[in-house]
Amino acid sequence: RFxxxxxxLIDHRSMIEHVYSRVASSPLVAKVVIATCDQEIIDTAAKFGAVGIITANTHERASDRCHEAMMKLAAQGEHFDVVVMVQGDEPMTHPEQIAEVLAPLQDEKVTVxxxxxxxxxxxxxxxxxxxVVMDQHDDALxxxxxxxxxxxxDQPRRFYKQLGLMAFRRAALRQFAELPxxxxxxxxxxxxxxxLEHQVAIRMVRTAHKTIAVDTPADLERVKVALKSH
Structure with a gap:
């Protein structure tokens, strides 16, 4: 598709660099890693000083790829209690959104x-x-x-879209990879x-920061316009 x-490129920088720099500017993040099966992305990341981890090219889900990266870091002696996954097609990610997605995990019953x-x-x-539709407690249905x-x-209704920004406790990300x-x-x-199909609750967080995920070249043009207006 794309x-x-x-x-x-968005304003002379790659989309992945935009995502990386925005996530890295959050004071709550200890380490930012780019997980990909594409060596060209790893090489590009190295040019702007990012750590890249090469993963298998068989993952159909970003969360499985994220789990592999977490396990590779663990094998190097780097262990993290919480992993925030930001999709590489979210160049408008706001640093405050990292704090927003982490906030529910202050409740130890929340795992994702x-x-x-x-x-x-x-x-x-x-x-x-x-x-996404949610219950009265903001858990995803x-x-x-x-x-x-x-x-x-003709009832008034609200629509919410899922953003490519999730937080997992380490055990939850491992559980995702182990579940069929x-x-x-x-x-x-x-x-x-x-x-959800394995009855694991997901706490949704409403953000006020408008972002545009890039699925198509047309989305990319919308992002370019939106970023210029900021």
Missing amino acids: PNKPLA SNLCLEISQDEAQSLDVVK YFSRAVIPALIG PTPHEKSESVDMLRF
């Missing part, structure tokens, strides 16, 4: 958290946008590329459904 997407953003009904129609909640009747992939995870192509 070859070499992480290396696409994920950011979401309120969107318009028009944006909710897109299959590129993963929508379901993620879908279809429009959820459904447009029935699930039917809805595969049909929707959404990592977090593996947790």
Whole structure:
């Protein structure tokens, strides 16, 4: 759909560098690592001083790739209690969003958290946008590329999209990798459904920072415009 997407240029810097520098500017982050199966991305990362970890090219889910990177760091003697995963196609990630996604983990019962953003009904129609519905305690009920909640009747409703920014306790990320992939995870192509289908709760956090994930070249152009206006 978008070859070499992480290396696409935004204002003379690669998209992956934008993501990296924004995450690294959070005071809550001890180490930032770029996990990829693409040597070209590793080489690009080295040029702007980032640590890259090469992973298997067989991962269909970013969370599995993230787990492999965590295990490789552990093998080098680097252990982390919490891992924040930021998708490489989120160049508008705000450093404050790291604090937002980490906040629920102050409750030791919460093992996984994920950011979401309120969107318009028009944006909710897109299959590129993963929508989420939550219960009264902000735990995810379901993620879908279809429009959820459904447009029935004239009741006012709010739509939220999942952002590619999650936090896992170390044991939860290990659990994700050990659990078998699930039917809805595969049909929707959404990592977090593996947790839900195995009855692992995901605490959603509403963010006010508007971001645009880059799924298509058109999204990239929207990001360029949005970043210039900041």
